[in-house]
Amino acid sequence: MSIGALQMSRGIIVHLFRADNGLDDSSIPEVLDMIRSGGPVVLLNRDSVFSDLHLSSAVMQAARSMIAGSGRARDPSIEVLRWVSGSHQVSRAIEMAGAGKRTRFLLAVCLPGKWPSGDDAHDLLPVLAHRWEGELPDGLSDPGNEPVFGGRVALNRLGLVDPGNIDDVEAEKLILEAVCFSSLK
Numbered sequence: 001m002s003i004g005a006l007q008m009s010r011g012i013i014v015h016l017f018r019a020d021n022g023l024d025d026s027s028i029p030e031v032l033d034m035i036r037s038g039g040p041v042v043l044l045n046r047d048s049v050f051s052d053l054h055l056s057s058a059v060m061q062a063a064r065s066m067i068a069g070s071g072r073a074r075d076p077s078i079e080v081l082r083w084v085s086g087s088h089q090v091s092r093a094i095e096m097a098g099a100g101k102r103t104r105f106l107l108a109v110c111l112p113g114k115w116p117s118g119d120d121a122h123d124l125l126p127v128l129a130h131r132w133e134g135e136l137p138d139g140l141s142d143p144g145n146e147p148v149f150g151g152r153v154a155l156n157r158l159g160l161v162d163p164g165n166i167d168d169v170e171a172e173k174l175i176l177e178a179v180c181f182s183s184l185k
Contacts, residue, residue, distance in 0.1 A: 002034060006148065008052065010119065011039075011112035012059065016046065016148060022101050031108055038113040040076040044084060046105035047150035048097035048157045050175040055109065055149070057179050058083035063116035076115060085158055086178035096158055107149075 006014040015035050019027055032041060049055050062080040065071040073079040073090055082090060085097040099106050150157065152171055160174055 006052075008056065011115075013110040014052075014055070014148075015108040015110065017106040017108065019104055019106060023099055023103050023106065024101065027106075028099070031106065035108055035110055039111040039115050040080075042077040042080045042084075042107075042109040042111070043099040044081065044097055044107040044109060045099050045103045045150075045157070046107045046148075047153045049084060049107060049149045050151060050154040050172055051149050053172060054154070054175045054179065055084065055107075057176055059109075059111070061179060066116050067118065076111065080109065080111070083179055 003016040003018050006016070008014060013035075015031075017031055028043065031043070035041065059080055061083045062071070062076070065083075066076060066079055071079045072088060073082055078090055078093070081097055082088070082093040085093040087093045087096060152168065154175060155161070155171060158175070158178065160178060163171075163174075
């Protein structure tokens with residue numbers, strides 16, 4: 001079921017899991033047992049996360065809201081899920097970005113035990129330098145020929161229109177704008 005793991009910054013680890021027949025009631029405890037995280041774990045449908053930059057931005061925004069006391073969810077993992085989806089409503093966030101029975105690829109985002117800390121809220125969590133060089137991070141260079149993140153599929157899953165004639169950089173900007181400006185809705 002596990003494909004690989006990606007070490008991001010500040011102790012955040014992202015695990016990619018494949019569930020060919022979708023997730024069932026026994027899958028989630030199995031995933032949680034495999035990763036043994038000391039902090040909150042966010043379970044996401046891989047297809048709802050455009051890229052590592054999208055995920056980093058959502059984690060930063062969630063940390064800001066929790067530290068400021070303006071978070072809409074009590075649970076840190078749900079607050080991150082809410083920011084990934086760009087939705088204020090927890091039920092809508094779960095529907096758009098959460099793992100469900102039809103999830104084929106699951107991202108388990110393991111946050112550090114003391115998350116969030118003040119550092120997490122002040123600047124965008126640094127993403128791996130490999131990303132800027134157009135390479136996949138070590139450890140997920142060939143995860144079973146599956147992409148680590150959902151890419152353009154995330155545009156539709158999160159309710160954004162895929163304009164089709166723009167490149168991936170512009171498409172990623174659409175996602176980041178949705179995450180950043182969701183605080184203004």
